[in-house]
Amino acid sequence: MNEAALPPDDRGLAYGDGVFETVLVRDGRPVLWEEHLARLARGCTQLGFSPPCRDELDVLPGKAPQGLSVLKLIVTRGSGGRGYLAPADPAPRLLVQHLPFAPAETRWREGVRVRLCALQLGIQPLLAGLKHLNRLENVLARKEWSDAAVAEGLLCDSDGHLIEATCMNLFWLRNGRLETPKLDRCGVAGTLRQALLAEHSISEVEAGPSRLQEVEALWLGNSLQGLWPVTRLDDSEGRALITWAIGERHRRLQNDAQRLLGYPLLP
Amino acid sequence: MNEAALPPDDRGLAYGDGVFETVLVRDGRPVLWEEHLARLARGCTQLGFSPPCRDELDVLPGKAPQGLSVLKLIVTRGSGGRGYLAPADPAPRLLVQHLPFAPAETRWREGVRVRLCALQLGIQPLLAGLKHLNRLENVLARKEWSDAAVAEGLLCDSDGHLIEATCMNLFWLRNGRLETPKLDRCGVAGTLRQALLAEHSISEVEAGPSRLQEVEALWLGNSLQGLWPVTRLDDSEGRALITWAIGERHRRLQNDAQRLLGYPLLP
Numbered sequence: 001m002n003e004a005a006l007p008p009d010d011r012g013l014a015y016g017d018g019v020f021e022t023v024l025v026r027d028g029r030p031v032l033w034e035e036h037l038a039r040l041a042r043g044c045t046q047l048g049f050s051p052p053c054r055d056e057l058d059v060l061p062g063k064a065p066q067g068l069s070v071l072k073l074i075v076t077r078g079s080g081g082r083g084y085l086a087p088a089d090p091a092p093r094l095l096v097q098h099l100p101f102a103p104a105e106t107r108w109r110e111g112v113r114v115r116l117c118a119l120q121l122g123i124q125p126l127l128a129g130l131k132h133l134n135r136l137e138n139v140l141a142r143k144e145w146s147d148a149a150v151a152e153g154l155l156c157d158s159d160g161h162l163i164e165a166t167c168m169n170l171f172w173l174r175n176g177r178l179e180t181p182k183l184d185r186c187g188v189a190g191t192l193r194q195a196l197l198a199e200h201s202i203s204e205v206e207a208g209p210s211r212l213q214e215v216e217a218l219w220l221g222n223s224l225q226g227l228w229p230v231t232r233l234d235d236s237e238g239r240a241l242i243t244w245a246i247g248e249r250h251r252r253l254q255n256d257a258q259r260l261l262g263y264p265l266l267p
Numbered sequence: 268m269n270e271a272a273l274p275p276d277d278r279g280l281a282y283g284d285g286v287f288e289t290v291l292v293r294d295g296r297p298v299l300w301e302e303h304l305a306r307l308a309r310g311c312t313q314l315g316f317s318p319p320c321r322d323e324l325d326v327l328p329g330k331a332p333q334g335l336s337v338l339k340l341i342v343t344r345g346s347g348g349r350g351y352l353a354p355a356d357p358a359p360r361l362l363v364q365h366l367p368f369a370p371a372e373t374r375w376r377e378g379v380r381v382r383l384c385a386l387q388l389g390i391q392p393l394l395a396g397l398k399h400l401n402r403l404e405n406v407l408a409r410k411e412w413s414d415a416a417v418a419e420g421l422l423c424d425s426d427g428h429l430i431e432a433t434c435m436n437l438f439w440l441r442n443g444r445l446e447t448p449k450l451d452r453c454g455v456a457g458t459l460r461q462a463l464l465a466e467h468s469i470s471e472v473e474a475g476p477s478r479l480q481e482v483e484a485l486w487l488g489n490s491l492q493g494l495w496p497v498t499r500l501d502d503s504e505g506r507a508l509i510t511w512a513i514g515e516r517h518r519r520l521q522n523d524a525q526r527l528l529g530y531p532l533l534p
Contacts, residue, residue, distance in 0.1 A: 006273050006280060008362050013273060013341065015402035016283030047403070048410055074280065084402065084409040084433050095275050122389025122453070123425045126407055134401035135282035135351065136314070140393055142351040143315055158390045158425075166351050186389070 010093060012076025015084065016133035018092075019043035023061065023071040024101070024224050024261060030061035030071065031261055032223050035191035040075065043130040049077050049090045056094070064098050070224060072097040074133070103225050104151075108254065108266055111231035111246050112151035114165065114220065116209055117141045118236040120158045121186045129189035142166045144236065151228065152220050155187075160208045163187040168220040171202065171227070172212065173249060178202040192223040195260050196253070212242060217249050227257040277360060279343025282351065283400035285359075286310035290328065290338040291368070291491050291528060297328035297338065298528055299490050302458035307342065310397040316344050316357045323361070331365050337491060339364040341400070370492050371418075375521065375533055378498035378513050379418035381432065381487065383476055384408045385503040387425040388453045396456035409433045411503065418495065419487050422454075427475045430454040435489045438469065439482040440516060445469040459490040462527050463520070479509060484516050494524040 011017035021040050024031040037057060044051035052075060061071055074095040080087035119141045127134070141153050152165040162181050164170060169190040171180045180197070182204040183189045196202060205211075212218060212233060221227035229250040233242045255265045278284035288307050291298040304324060311318035319342060328338055341362040347354035386408045394401070408420050419432040429448050431437060436457040438447045447464070449471040450456045463469060472478075479485060479500060488494035496517040500509045522532045 006275065008273065008341075008364055010280075011406075013277075013280045013343075013362075014287070014400070015406050016400055017403060017406050020281070047407070074275075076280075084405040086406060086410055095280075097275055119393060120391075122391040124387075124389040124404060126386060127403060132403055133281070133283055134403045136284060136394060136399055136401045137391060138351040139278075139282050139284050139353060140314070143353055 006093070006095065007079060009079045010076050011078065011081065011086075012074060012093065012133055016135075017047065017086070018074060018076035018133045019047065019131055020072065020074045020133060021131060022224060023073070025061045025064040025069050025071050026262055027066055028062045028064055032191045032195055033061070035194045035223075039131060039189065039191060039194070040073065043132060044075060044092070046126070046130060047077065047132070048086060049092050051075065052092070052094050060096055068101050070099040070101040072099055076133070101224065103263065107151060107228045108226060111229040112220070113149055113232040113234065114152045114154055114230050115145060115150050115234035115238060116236045116241075117144050117153040117155050117166070119144065119155065120160070121155050121163055123157055123159065123185045125185050128186050129183050131188050138166050145238070147238070150234065154209070154233070156209060157186050161206050162209055162211065165220045168222045168225070169193040171196070171219045171221065171253065172215040173217040174211070174215045176216070178253070179205045179207070182206055190222050192221050192226070192257060192260065196256065199256065217244060217247070219250070219253060221257055223261065226261050226263055227254045229254065273360070273362065274346060276346045277343050278345065278348065278353075279341060279360070279400055283402075284314065284353070285341060285343030285400045286314065286398055287339065287341045287400060288398060289491060290340070292328045292331040292336050292338050293529055294333055295329045295331055299458045299462055300328070302461045302490070306398060306456065306458060306461070307340065310399060311342060311359070313393070313397060314344065314399070315353060316359050318342065319359070319361050327363055335368050337366040337368040339366055343400070368491065370530065374418060374495045375493060378496040379487065380416055380499040380501065381419045381421055381497050382412060382417050382501040382505060383503045383508075384411050384420040384422050384433070386411065386422065387427070388422050388430055390424055390426065390452045392452050395453050396450045398455050405433050412505070414505070417501065421476070421500070423476060424453050428473050429476055429478065432487045435487040435492070436460040438463070438486045438488065438494070438520065439479065440484040441478070441482045443483070445520070446472045446474070449473055457489050459488050459493070459524060459527065463523065466523065484511060484514070486517070486520060488524055490528065493528050493530055494521045496521065
């Protein structure tokens with residue numbers, strides 16, 4: 001697979017015709033690597049081209065600087081085809097970036113304030129769960145607020161079901177049971193979510209934002225940041241809707257995430 | 268605006284964070300230029316960054332080769348920001364390509380066979396009408412058939428309303444009146460469509476594919492190809508649903524498009 005610079009006719013630029021991964025790397029070792037590779041392969045397959053071969057990917061984390069960093073992989077269908085018509089024999093392109101990274105540790109301890117976004121995600125089962133390059137909805141949702149005190153925005157789909165935050169998945173505890181939104185019609189199925197689902201009994205559910213009135217704890221998380229407990233939820237105009245006190249019930253799931261990502265446990 | 272090569276952190280590649288235009292150019296003169304510039308500006312504004320200045324764009328068609336060609340413009344939000352969070356002061360990037368082009372003239376005369384696509388477009392009013400860089404739905408829809416005898420695929424949204432073809436707009440004649448799908452929830456508002464709407468009484472309607480059983484004529488069109496009369500519509504498995512004979516009623520609207528695009532009139 002070609003690992004060079006991007007020519008102007010690349011379909012990743014032209015149409016967002018590709019997928020990406022942002023992988024936490026610690027001292028040259030990738031975190032949740034199998035989950036990232038699996039999602040990357042699933043995405044390429046769903047779009048109809050071959051994923052990079054494993055050997056080519058396995059050497060990349062070793063090239064990261066010491067300490068923590070993010071390995072960003074973009075795989076596009078490459079050039080060619082005629083307009084939207086994909087080339088019959090695509091030559092996918094792999095782009096690799098190593099980016100500096102430090103998690104927002106304060107948010108592990110103190111939790112975060114989040115808000116509901118007004119934007120509703122379009123429903124597209126053929127792309128649901130994938131980390132593809134068509135992310136304008138996320139960009140527009142993230143533009144809904146500029147208050148630095150608000151850490152994330154929660155997104156519903158056009159049927160009013162809670163799906164995700166702009167760059168994180170949602171988890172909550174309701175009647176003592178863990179739940180997370182079903183992602184079979186839109187949203188990105190995060191690798192931390194994948195790893196937590198494999199370890200825990202977490203139900204994938206369809207629920208609107210009113211469900212959050214009933215939850216004992218709410219977290220947002222991804223494979224770079226771990227889990228943030230939510231202490232306050234605002235509506236899309238910034239008015240407080242619900243508050244939660246951080247308690248022992250938050251720390252258990254958080255510490256499972258900390259373990260999965262190699263971060264220190266919280267007291 | 269920077270007109271250089273694309274760095275790997277450009278948001279157009281990372282998120283499809285930008286818009287594009289494909290402009291028919293004849294002997295250095297752009298066709299439907301005002302419509303293209305207006306849509307480009309509308310797209311940039313809706314995404315939240317400044318469009319390229321008009322002077323910079325106006326000189327580009329003159330650099331095209333003699334005869335017919337396509338001027339492809341891509342405008343991205345540029346680099347920067349933090350993840351999906353757009354930079355506060357974006358420096359958009361303009362990418363310019365001159366591509367060879369010849370219209371499919373046979374299709375003007377003989378019409379085309381098209382099919383219904385199984386893919387349903389997600390509903391996103393915030394992006395509806397724009398020619399943005401998130402085009403995976405179009406790419407996937409175009410992958411639904413490989414039979415070269417099928418010229419285009421018709422797309423409905425997830426509510427079952429007819430919207431567009433993969434790279435063309437739809438027009439039909441019903442009870443002697445022209446209609447075209449409303450594009451306020453998804454789809455691309457083509458510049459030929461825009462120009463025809465300005466000249467004709469064409470109703471923008473919400474209708475499912477069953478509406479096509481009632482139409483006297485159906486056309487697909489865009490600003491590069493003009494209008495193709497549809498002679499046969501297949502379902503998404505390739506079985507014939509409806510056929511139409513090409514008649515005088517087809518030629519009138521086609522010739523309005525031919526005039527708008529500077530193509531020869533059809534007898």
